[in-house]
Amino acid sequence: VRTGYPEVIYCAGKTPEQIVGILRNMLARGTRNILGTRLSQEAFEKIAPELEGCPLQYDPLSRVLVVKREAVEMPETHILVATAGTSDMPVAEEAAITAETFGNKVERIYDVGVAGIHRLLSYTDRIMSANVVIAVAGMEGALPSVLGGLVDKPVIAVPTSVGYGANFGGLSALLTMINSCASGISVVNIDNGFGAGYLASMINRMPMQR
Amino acid sequence: VRTGYPEVIYCAGKTPEQIVGILRNMLARGTRNILGTRLSQEAFEKIAPELEGCPLQYDPLSRVLVVKREAVEMPETHILVATAGTSDMPVAEEAAITAETFGNKVERIYDVGVAGIHRLLSYTDRIMSANVVIAVAGMEGALPSVLGGLVDKPVIAVPTSVGYGANFGGLSALLTMINSCASGISVVNIDNGFGAGYLASMINRMPMQR
Amino acid sequence: VRTGYPEVIYCAGKTPEQIVGILRNMLARGTRNILGTRLSQEAFEKIAPELEGCPLQYDPLSRVLVVKREAVEMPETHILVATAGTSDMPVAEEAAITAETFGNKVERIYDVGVAGIHRLLSYTDRIMSANVVIAVAGMEGALPSVLGGLVDKPVIAVPTSVGYGANFGGLSALLTMINSCASGISVVNIDNGFGAGYLASMINRMPMQR
Amino acid sequence: VRTGYPEVIYCAGKTPEQIVGILRNMLARGTRNILGTRLSQEAFEKIAPELEGCPLQYDPLSRVLVVKREAVEMPETHILVATAGTSDMPVAEEAAITAETFGNKVERIYDVGVAGIHRLLSYTDRIMSANVVIAVAGMEGALPSVLGGLVDKPVIAVPTSVGYGANFGGLSALLTMINSCASGISVVNIDNGFGAGYLASMINRMPMQR
């Protein structure tokens, strides 16, 4: 049952009171590290005063809460999180913070969409040195295809709901990614940064877990 | 009424007899050049013997028929037709032959999908020298986005029905292209090589037509 | 790299502070002309006082911001922007102001939907004299087909989200335009006035840029 | 219980034997006029020899069978059937023959799609003189909008499955027609020529039936 891992709370649809209850319960059971996703700023502000003494880090961009009371052993290899645009950053940070909290080094390269291919390629060395790649993109969602062609490492594609018109809330980017010609690519749900970060961590930490 | 231009026959859903009738009628009216699209090999073989003496060129890959009896004056600038895969070639050739028949120089760069970005970029000089770009792609349909970012010329994106599974007969590629972040891109119907070739010709020949 | 062109800011999803930062940065780098799209009235009102001395023009209908400090050389030919209804005007103005800011003469003919074909045709002379046409329509989206049949110039079709019921946020108009029988038509994303204006400018200014 | 009307057989999915059985049964009951729709040429050829002595008229284009043994009284006013393209003719003829068999004068104007608006308008007098209009179109399906704007009579819009790519088997044309801005338009199922012809007849014959 995943010892050493943080416990996770998916806060969407939970009241601040419920979240405080779950947190207290986890802390009482001795859980050292906790990750809370989809927590609104308002909810965090109601929660914080209730948990004095507990080290809460909240990131308003990704709406992620981290309780980190114990260092987690980390592999040497690292995970790369790349985004097509700046608007994809909330999802990317959900992925990055998830991976970090589960015990991984994470490198970020943001705003490197394929419409500016030379900018993307200027990061080739850093891209090639990653052990797992998380590629986050909305609108046409083409970034994972280009990255999947560059690296011979797993690429986890995260479609985002960023865009307008015929993006259909991220469906367009999802279809692009599922149809990718590049090999080594697989896809998670629209805006599911957590799922991508968790899977990337699982792959990156494989040598430590066997 | 577009003088100088070839006349066009859209052969899908027409019988060989109907097509022969239309061709004879055009020839009788003095039409010098004719373009027939979506003509099956079988239909062509029934048509050819009926029109002896008339110079028919048939391309089985794109299913295009050309009657060329008069040279068309051409602009110096040229059109580039690029495809992501080899399976996109029938649509690309429909575009290329259309553009040629309407009086344009056409350069072809095929099988340069974004999953092999270095192969695509090895053609940068040839890409940059084009006056109009036609980008043909199925599956994830990401090629126009990369080309649109490279060039500062109009890019006509043609989604194809190439692919399987969640490509939904080309809808996936169409949505990718419509949502492209790169500027200067516009989109025609799935597999509509003719439409792309015609529009590219219209843009490329603008200085000659004013 | 597009010298002479304005720089562009896509303001959707950016805070007023971020936009002020980007604007100051551009002005500091010596950028003469700037176009900002999708800027809400509220955001503009927060931005204006921060940039005193800089000539800001804001159009609340299209939510476009223009900084114009230098005239741009213009071709003789002009772009026509036509709409089916009055509700399509915000998108049309985004296109028109974009084209003007990039250095083009623009003519507007609004509320000429195909359900009133004689009204549309009463503008035939003005329609025929354009070098590029931008056709903006929601609901059934039929305007580009009629215009594409009238003119022998490129028609850029812009579907809008105007309508209700089975318009599906503009998808219905998008499909109409993509399936158009008229030749010389291509399509951009739903409500993407900027994309249409940019592409129209690119085509109209071709003789000046070669 | 619709006296005077023909009886109708929808032949799709019925064997020739079943159809012969139904026809014999109707004839035995004294039915004077019969309309059979969606009858394939092969099926007709098996049926014909079984029903010698009965006046069978079969139209292979629309796949309609008519048994007409009695004239039907007709109103003075007539129904117009118009199509956008020649490929829409099978559906249009299903509508036209249905209306004729139910006792109506029918005028046909085919291949008058909106991309050639002057050709369509050259028929204005004939269009204006109709009492009910059936507008048949595939691809972008814009014809009913233009006709609905011209006439002040009911326009029955029939989307067809004609087209390719993003026409989605007629869905694109159906959505166009349902979203039409012109008033006086209503829509039947894709390729449902019979339904349009029946409804048009019902409206046109109203003064005779009250």
Next chain:
Amino acid sequence: VRTGYPEVIYCAGKTPEQIVGILRNMLARGTRNILGTRLSQEAFEKIAPELEGCPLQYDPLSRVLVVKREAVEMPETHILVATAGTSDMPVAEEAAITAETFGNKVERIYDVGVAGIHRLLSYTDRIMSANVVIAVAGMEGALPSVLGGLVDKPVIAVPTSVGYGANFGGLSALLTMINSCASGISVVNIDNGFGAGYLASMINRMPMQR
């Protein structure tokens, strides 16, 4: 040119000021009767004081405004408006008031959905006496099929967005109606009471207009 008819204003997306302007303009031109659709209560309350002396009738349920200063001659026959549920009444009233304003007697039978078939059939006599039927239904949208089978008069089917879950904003009801087996049925856009009322009036008033 529709003499005798009211003029129509589609108020959605227009400001109260714009609507006052259009109304004043129509009144100044001598228009006797006016119909305004999709006018919110708030907008009406801003408009009313500006048009003192002009007889404004506003119906908050259907959000329809009527200016009636002149009686319109009416045919003997009448139009029936039926709804499946009480939630469909706003759309039904838009249809009914439209038909009345254009000069028709209208009978209403509401809340007679097919899940209570005996209640529906208890109105058989009133249903059979109508000259045109408008059938308004959301959710499964089955009412027009049953009515279409009962009467031998045109049935105009209006899908509504009433429902939840897999009703997809009225798409489910629209598809039901378009696929109806009953003959004499045609369909207008989701929630388009105006369109149905206008078309019903056109058919019902045919003998008066010839």
Next chain:
Amino acid sequence: VRTGYPEVIYCAGKTPEQIVGILRNMLARGTRNILGTRLSQEAFEKIAPELEGCPLQYDPLSRVLVVKREAVEMPETHILVATAGTSDMPVAEEAAITAETFGNKVERIYDVGVAGIHRLLSYTDRIMSANVVIAVAGMEGALPSVLGGLVDKPVIAVPTSVGYGANFGGLSALLTMINSCASGISVVNIDNGFGAGYLASMINRMPMQR
């Protein structure tokens, strides 16, 4: 686990050889009764000679195979299978034969679509006497709503792929049924006669199984 029940083979996608193998295996294990669904006529003709001595009943309409070597005890109550059209009969018979083979009396009322409501209601007594109702319909799929309103017993709705145009392979009927206002209705997959027959049997045989 399910003693007394027949064993079931879903034959779609299995070769005749595989089916013979499964049948022999079941017979060898002592299975008395067997139901095979989706078995083509061709496959049956290859299977029959291989299983001489075993009593095979094959119904080509529903493509169902039954091996019945033992009577199954039956409850007094019965299941009603109703269809909207005759084209829905293959699916209805799959349901009916399934229910019979699992030990139930089944009554059939076919071709009672809601467009002929009086014909449907002429069977009211027989409808009211059923213990479970299976309502099978394609196109607009409205039959279950009417039946669900009539009876106070469970109605299992089976959408069929019968129809054309906007029926989208049965999706239209599925949506109609899922959105039904009548209570006591639930839905199985398009064309899933087996699933409906099995569930109806489970409900009807409840008193025997407790």
Next chain:
Amino acid sequence: VRTGYPEVIYCAGKTPEQIVGILRNMLARGTRNILGTRLSQEAFEKIAPELEGCPLQYDPLSRVLVVKREAVEMPETHILVATAGTSDMPVAEEAAITAETFGNKVERIYDVGVAGIHRLLSYTDRIMSANVVIAVAGMEGALPSVLGGLVDKPVIAVPTSVGYGANFGGLSALLTMINSCASGISVVNIDNGFGAGYLASMINRMPMQR
């Protein structure tokens, strides 16, 4: 006409005044038990003071109102309501309270999604002892398939709109359930707890009603 049963009010889209009116009317007619669904907290608070003396129970989670003035005779057997997650509880409670109000014992097992199969299976005995199962799930909607395989009793599957991204408001879960391989499963509308509870009651109470 369902004697003994509660009367039901679907409160969505009704004003508090209308609901009070309907309630008073029912009470005046002597109705003993009443079930109101989809009633918001705000509406309840306006209704309660108007109905003093009448025993109103309101559940804010499921938004269900119950008036229970008379015990209903209950069968020995019971209904199980299971959910995949805690966010599915509002829909599950609508189902459970409906079934209880119509006279059934209900057991609840919540938060037993298939991603934690051992937790689900730890309830096997309680699952196996139910007479009818209601399985409520959003996101991937897989719970009914597992339950349908475990039990040989009817499983009513309720898709919920819980989830994000490609859940499309519950469509994803609906499709999963409709395509289930397990037999004995049928499906109701997204979030339709009432429909599931009503149908489960109908099946569970069958021995009492014959």
Next chain:
Amino acid sequence: VRTGYPEVIYCAGKTPEQIVGILRNMLARGTRNILGTRLSQEAFEKIAPELEGCPLQYDPLSRVLVVKREAVEMPETHILVATAGTSDMPVAEEAAITAETFGNKVERIYDVGVAGIHRLLSYTDRIMSANVVIAVAGMEGALPSVLGGLVDKPVIAVPTSVGYGANFGGLSALLTMINSCASGISVVNIDNGFGAGYLASMINRMPMQR
């Protein structure tokens, strides 16, 4: 650039002649191992005689061709390929043979759909011992969710087009998988066994490649 790996040919849409050409070219360049996917039996039979002397293994179920002339070093850990039904085997074998050809031990567990959860769980030990899991399922596609909950290893979900009715060619299974609540799951295209096998190999061979 992927040394040691086999080269891959995607044979769909290529003629036997083209495939022979590509194979000869690869062999001439010294490629030791080759994988060909989507090769029909007919095409294989035309190819085989042309390549005598070369060790061709063809699997008609998965339509995969393997040329294996050199052993590939393998990691100790292995990949598990599981399917929900027997009809999913072609896709599963494409995945399994791909993984084997790229140098991995593969274990297969087929026909363990979630509707028979005890059968699936009887393989728990073998499931838990895998290093990477490929879960292949059509229809409701729930298998990956259950497996993802059981194992703490990456699960690659492959939707298949197996099923009928509302499976929409695999879209239903794809949506189920993308919406999975279990963590560690990612998804590839419908029927994309190759993509899953390739990605699984990449992950499983990570320790060998660093």
